[in-house]
Amino acid sequence: MGWKGILGFEYGIVQAPLGPDISGPELVAAVANAGGLGFLRAPDWESPDYLRGLIRKTRNLTDKPFGVGVVLAFPHEENLRVILDEKVAVLQVYWGKCSKELVLEAHLAGVKVVPQVGSAEEAREAINAGVDAIIVQGREAGGHVIGQEGLISLLPRVVDLVGDHDIPVIAAGGIVDARGYVAALALGAHGVCLGTRFMATEESYAHPLYKRKLVELDKTEYTDVFGRARWPNAPQRALVTPFFSEWKPLPHENEVNQPVIGHSTINGQEKEIHRFAGPVPNATATGDVESMAMYAGQGVGLIKEIIPAGEVVRKLVEGAQLLIRQKFTDTN
Numbered sequence: 001m002g003w004k005g006i007l008g009f010e011y012g013i014v015q016a017p018l019g020p021d022i023s024g025p026e027l028v029a030a031v032a033n034a035g036g037l038g039f040l041r042a043p044d045w046e047s048p049d050y051l052r053g054l055i056r057k058t059r060n061l062t063d064k065p066f067g068v069g070v071v072l073a074f075p076h077e078e079n080l081r082v083i084l085d086e087k088v089a090v091l092q093v094y095w096g097k098c099s100k101e102l103v104l105e106a107h108l109a110g111v112k113v114v115p116q117v118g119s120a121e122e123a124r125e126a127i128n129a130g131v132d133a134i135i136v137q138g139r140e141a142g143g144h145v146i147g148q149e150g151l152i153s154l155l156p157r158v159v160d161l162v163g164d165h166d167i168p169v170i171a172a173g174g175i176v177d178a179r180g181y182v183a184a185l186a187l188g189a190h191g192v193c194l195g196t197r198f199m200a201t202e203e204s205y206a207h208p209l210y211k212r213k214l215v216e217l218d219k220t221e222y223t224d225v226f227g228r229a230r231w232p233n234a235p236q237r238a239l240v241t242p243f244f245s246e247w248k249p250l251p252h253e254n255e256v257n258q259p260v261i262g263h264s265t266i267n268g269q270e271k272e273i274h275r276f277a278g279p280v281p282n283a284t285a286t287g288d289v290e291s292m293a294m295y296a297g298q299g300v301g302l303i304k305e306i307i308p309a310g311e312v313v314r315k316l317v318e319g320a321q322l323l324i325r326q327k328f329t330d331t332n
Contacts, residue, residue, distance in 0.1 A: 006168040007090065007112055007133055009065070010035030012191025013313050014135070014170055015198045017041035017069025017092060018143075018206075020266040021282045025054060027203040027309055029061035034310035035317075039067045039092050043267035044074040048082045050268045055086045065089030067114070072096020073231065084109035092116065092135070095146055095234070100129045116172065116193075118147020123158040127165060134158060135193050138173030139222065142196045142297035144236045152187065159188030176299040178319025182328075185320070194312070196297040201309040207281035209289050211306055213239055218301030221248070226293040227278020228254035236278075236295055243291040247276075262287020 006012045013036035017023055023041050031038030040054050051068070058066060067090030068083050070076050083091055084105065090112045093102070098115040106113045112132040117123045118139075126134050136158045138151025147154065151173040159169050171184035172193035184192050199206050200214040219240040225248060226236060238244060258275035265271070265284040273279065273292060281292045 005035075006170065006191045007037065007114075009037045011313060011317050012168075012170070012189075013037070013316055014172075014191060014193035015039060015309070016172065016193050016195035017067075017094075018195055018199055018204070019044065020264070020279050021284075022199060022205045022280070024205045025058040025061055027198065027201065027205065028058050028066050029064075030201075030203045030309035031198070031313060032058075032062045032064035032066045034313035035064075036313045037065075037067060037090065038309075039069045039090070042068050042070045042076065042079045042083070044071060045267070046075045046078040047267050047269075048078040051079050052082050052086065055082070055088060067092055069094065072098075073234075084111055087111060090114055090132075095144070098126050098129050098131060103129045103131055114170070116146075117158070118145065118154075119149065120154065120157045120161060122147075123161050127162060127167060131167060133168040133170060133190075134162070135170045135172050136189075137193075138171075140174030140237075140298040141172055142199075142220065142237045142300070143295040144231070144234050145222065146234075151184075155184065155187045155189060174297045174299040176297070176302045178316055178323055180299060181316050181320045182323050192316070194316075196295075196300050197303060197312055198309055199296075200303050200306050201312060202306060203309045205283045207283055207285045207289055210281050210292075210294050213241060213294055214296055214300055214303055215305060217241065217296075220296050220298055220300060223248065226255075226276055228276070229256045231278055236293075237297060239294040239296045239300065241290065241294055244294075260287075261291050262289060 015031040015038040017039035019041040028038035069092040073095040092114045094116040103113045114133045115126045116135040168190035170191045170193050171189040175192050176197040224235045255274040255276040260272045261275050262273040281289045
């Protein structure tokens with residue numbers, strides 16, 4: 001079953017790459033030390049020295065393998081070179097074409113490639129490119145969502161496409177506990193990828209107010225309110241915060257024409273945060289944090305507390321094993 005591991009990792013539990021800086025070395029190392037696959041998030045601009053520092057800091061915190069996620073829609077060639085030079089275990093790519101050339105280049109460096117897809121068409125292209133695993137993201141997912149289909153219909157389609165290929169399929173979107181894990185396994189997944197649940201952990205670099213909102217609030221909405229200028233045509237699923245509820249029905253320009261509401265250190269650089277900007281608040285954010293973007297998946301209402309990342313992994317694995325024994329094992 002999926003908890004027995006994928007890609008050489010002890011368990012089929014994947015921590016999604018979370019930006020800006022939210023899945024930092026502490027979170028990734030905690031997931032790796034617990035037997036899961038943790039992903040750093042590469043900067044959304046070329047910053048090879050900063051990324052190399054993140055990778056090496058993570059290696060100081062764990063002797064287990066881990067990965068780095070790259071958004072292909074942004075400049076990434078120098079960052080990619082660092083990932084391959086450092087021989088990070090897994091390269092996760094998203095929002096762009098995962099080409100055969102990219103996969104071959106990574107394989108030559110000893111790096112496995114795992115694209116995140118939002119459609120059967122993307123999955124077919126990934127299979128043809130020779131990838132090592134596929135993350136299937138349903139529309140339930142938090143943050144930027146590339147596809148339109150829900151996980152329960154898309155996941156088995158991708159599983160069927162993979163067929164006999166040795167390509168593990170990993171489910172993502174709205175999964176936060178063992179019940180979601182078992183449901184994904186029943187649909188044919190080999191593992192699960194969680195973002196919102198790992199955002200709400202002790203090691204996450206999310207702002208404390210953001211973490212608190214992930215526990216307090218339970219509604220999300222698929223929207224394009226945030227980050228229209230920098231990342232157009234990239235809808236996201238966000239928490240329905242008081243700010244979002246107030247501004248959602250009102251006409252507004254993109255973030256470029258909006259006032260500065262705060263500041264944050266993002267990938268080592270000081271940045272102004274405008275109203276409706278895309279970045280969520282990390283631990284360095286100051287100013288009107290309540291009015292910043294706060295992304296979350298539809299499963300957020302199941303998060304009741306902030307706990308260590310290793311405990312998230314343990315509860316998923318032990319909970320899934322128990323649930324299968326209690327509910328699905330034939331005792332007759």
